Amino acid sequence: MTRRPAQVQVSRRSYTHTVCCLADHNADKTPSVLFKAELLTSGLGEQKVTFSGNDHDPMVITNKLMEVFPKLQQGGGFEFLKLVGSTRSRNLALLQCPSTGYTLAYLKDPSTMIGQATINIRPLQQDLPLDCESSRPASGPVIPCITCQKEVPFSEMKLHRLSCNGTPMQESEREQEGGQSEENDSETALVSDSVPVRPETSAESAVVPAVIVNEELDRKETDSEWKLIKEPTQAAKVFKENLLREHATGKPLRMKMDVRDSEEDRERELLLFYKQQQEWACPLHCTLVGDVAIGEGVMRYFMTTIISKLQFGFSLDLGGMGQTLLFEGEPDHLVPAASEALIESNLFRVAGRMLGHTFLHDGPHVTGLSPAVIHVLFNGDPEMATVVTEDCPDLHIRSIIELLEHEDLTPEQKDTVSDLSMSWDLPAVTKNKSEMAT
Incomplete structure (x- = not known):
């Protein structure tokens, strides 16, 4: 009886990682968010790729990348790069190619120090074309962008939103109202020119300005009195009340959400609302479409939802890693996520507006932040912040x-x-x- 030779055990576990295929064969910096969108429409850009096969076979990586990025075949080979430097750095450093070629075993090796960082792929010999001919054709109906009103195919709307610089709807409304108020002012001026007005007496002209000046002085004293209060909670309360009172007659902010929409669509509505330039201390009106709830309960729902998204993350995939977390790490040591995509998309500015808005309307709080982060948020010197190893996520x-x-x-x-x-x-x-x- 012939004995079968023993089979060599080969590691075939899958490996998933975010990669970004660049077009320039001399690229040494990560692309901006806008250029990433252009790369994506050209069949390149950032993708989450799952490799499966022998950890020591370089063709596993090569074949998969050629499948995901067909244009890469025109580059005459490729090389891997990773981000180096500080969090805000965009500099890329070459990952030296082993004599066997890039393999899954090499990428998984801790000595390469890749971790969860995006692997940038650069063509070796020549640039890749940035035309859209080989990318997927646009699909779905044509719908108007709510910011610039441009009609965009359904499948390309997300990419369009990354680069849209149109005038927001609310700003357009504000401009229209401003134009109407100017017209009203001109009409008032015409009326005052044609209708005789009783001249003021010397007593009236002397008293009225004095009253106005006194009211302004009283308001300034009231607005700054919170600075003299030693107890932080009471000082915050007085500051908040003064700010809301100052803008009580401003144009109301209208926040709307349809509970029948998907969670991702509701998150988009929130992000779109807080991306607008607004006077955030103006009165807030919240509406839940598809729900009978009214009054303060609706506002509490909005504020709780906002803080929940900041604390536990968005379902939207905004950074190419699935769920979007703004803060990462362990409890009491949470730090802002070191994601270039989040930084360049100004999502942390949006998060700041959300935090400030929930503070003004007595919403819940984000908990578990690192003391070093809190120190900086309260205008502390970043160089003096005490960072401990637990702050490293x-x-x-x-x-x-x-x-x-x-x-x-x-x-x-x-x-x-x-x-x-x-x-x-x-x-x-x-x-x-x-x-x-x-």
């Missing part, structure tokens, strides 16, 4: 930083720490580890 990077707590480092540990330091534009590890840790 990346467990792999945290484990490398914790190596500095050891008395002696092995040569391998020194190399690991030095690689991390140099990727942040910091000096390599020396014998004085305490100085490095600070």
Whole structure:
């Protein structure tokens, strides 16, 4: 009886990662949000790719990338790059290609220090075309953009929203109202010119301005009295009341949500509302379409929903990683997510408006932020903020930083720490580890 030879066990676990295919073969910086949209319409750009096959076979990566990005075949090969430097850095550094080629085992190796960072793919020999001929044709009905009124195919609306610079509807309404008020003023002027007006007496002309000046002085004193209150909660309450009273006669803000829409559509409505330039202390009117609720309960629902999204994330995929988290890490050490897409899309500015608005209307609070983040939010010097290892949400990077707590480092540990330091534009590890840790 012939014995069958033993089969070699091959690792075939799948590996999913976010990659971004660039067009320029000399690119050394990450593309902006707007240019990413252009890349995406050209069949390139950012995609979440799942590789499956032998961890040591370079063709697993090559074949999958050629399938996802057909234009990459025109580049004469490709190379991988990763982001280096600080959070706001856009500089890319080359991931040296092993002699066997890029493999899943290489990407998974902790020494490459990729983690969850986006892998940028650069064509090796020549630029890739940025035409839309090979990308998927537009599908779905043509619908108007609510910001610029341009008619856009349904399948391209999300990309259009990234680059839309049209005049928001609310600003257009405000301009129209401004025009109407100017017309009313001119009409009033015409009437005053044609109708005789009783001249003021000297007593009236002397008293009225004095009353107005006194009212303005009283208002200024009232507006600044919160600064003299030592108890923070009471000071915040007085500040809020003064601000709301000052804008009580302003144009009301109207926030609307249809409970019958999907969660993603409701989130888009919220984000669109807070992306507009508005006077946020003006009266707020909230409407739940498809629900019988009215009054303060509706406003509480909106404020609770807003804080829930900030605390636990949006269902919308705004950064190419599935759920969009604005804060990451463990409780009491949450820090802003280090995502270039979130920073460039001004989503943190939107988050700031949401936080301020919920404060004005007695909504709930975001909890669990790192003390270092709170220090900076309250105008503290970022250089003086006390950062601890628990503030690092990346467990792999945290484990490398914790190596500095050891008395002696092995040569391998020194190399690991030095690689991390140099990727942040910091000096390599020396014998004085305490100085490095600070």
